[in-house]
Amino acid sequence: MIKTDILIIGAGPTGLFAVFEAGLLKLKCHLIDALPQPGGQCSELYPKKPIYDIPAYPEILAGDLTDKLMEQCKQFEPGFTLGERADTIEKQDDGTFIVTTNKGTKHHAPVVAIAGGLGSFEPRKPLIDNLADYEDKGVEYMIKEPELYRGKKVVIAGGGDSALDWSIFLSDVAEEVTLIHRRNEFRGHLDSVEKVQELKSAGKINLITPAEVIGIEGDGKVEAVTIKQDAKTYKKECDHFVPLFGLSPKLGPIANWGLEIEKNAIKVNNALDYQTNIPGIYAIGDVNTYPGKLKLILCGFHEATLMCQSAYQIINPGKRYVLKYTTVAGVDGFDGTRKEAPKAVVKKIE
């Protein structure tokens, strides 16, 4: 059982900044995210797109924003359960919560902060009849451990950045990489497209376009896929089939947690602390709604900060605290590091 002070569901910008703000109050955080990496939409959907409305950053790439938020909260040693979706929540007699993921990992915390954005990202699955039979038996919708593919034959399908990037990456790991796409054109970053072109010419990636995987075969695990190209259909032997058709966010199991939902979002008390109708459960960032709500990263940062102050009172009932400025108090990391402003130099002028 993983124990923490604030269990944050969603490792996007709002969740990551909450780790920092909680750390200032000496509260430890653990984050759960359905994606295999932190950053939420910023890292999954548009890592290379610039954002222009982060205060003090005239322009910052979404991927860089994620990196900086990770760097900023690092000293507070957040724990991560990645690639798993928070499925159930049980309130204990003492008012604390146990949250269990789809993989059975249990987390115990007095406060839960849902920072789930538009929901957990679920893979868009191609329409292949027996696809579900081979899930985790050679069919994977996201690549979590590249080593799994070492020395294996891998077929990747899709036309976006993840299909391109993983084909490039696995060309050095797998025995054979085949990339299949419905069109000749790819939607990815220009560098990636050129790199795949290069690897294709060097014989390190098989590129099959315009084509589609329409069937899977194998006894208990993937052994081959059926490919339709123009009018002909043929089989290709492989150990893994990885369809990468993008992800679409779904509120998912959180919708059944007894929280008040409005417009696909969780209603919160915005006059106070972004708490939901269940005391001890907060919702911050894009996942919440209240009169005047704006789905902006900068609003998520604000909401995360107020949430932490309120959570402090739940975790430390009656314990006094006043807001301190980092410029004055510095930042004491849980890892033993300390950041502080240099002391002013006082010197006499003769």
Next chain:
Amino acid sequence: MEQDVNIKITDRDGVVHEVVAPTDMAMNLMEVVRSYELAPEGTIGICGGMAMCASCQCYVLSDTELPEMQDDEEAMLSEAFYVKDNSRLGCQIQITPELEGLEVELAPES
């Protein structure tokens, strides 16, 4: 007002809405749908308007001349579901005076 255009939007339940959209606020068709709340939040414009999710797919019913489809829109539609010949992504259609009289229908949620 002079800079407004009239657009007819059929929502996902088949209800037709006649709406007025401003041309001076740099809005696109997806945003017009959202501003009139013609589709539930979280089911349209999920990617924010980057032609990356197809949640704003619509079918163009009138013969209004529309801005030409760019590569990213075409590529996204090639990976989307329920695509027809008259499919477009609402987020890629800027509201301009030329759109007066446009009629569209929202594609099913997928």
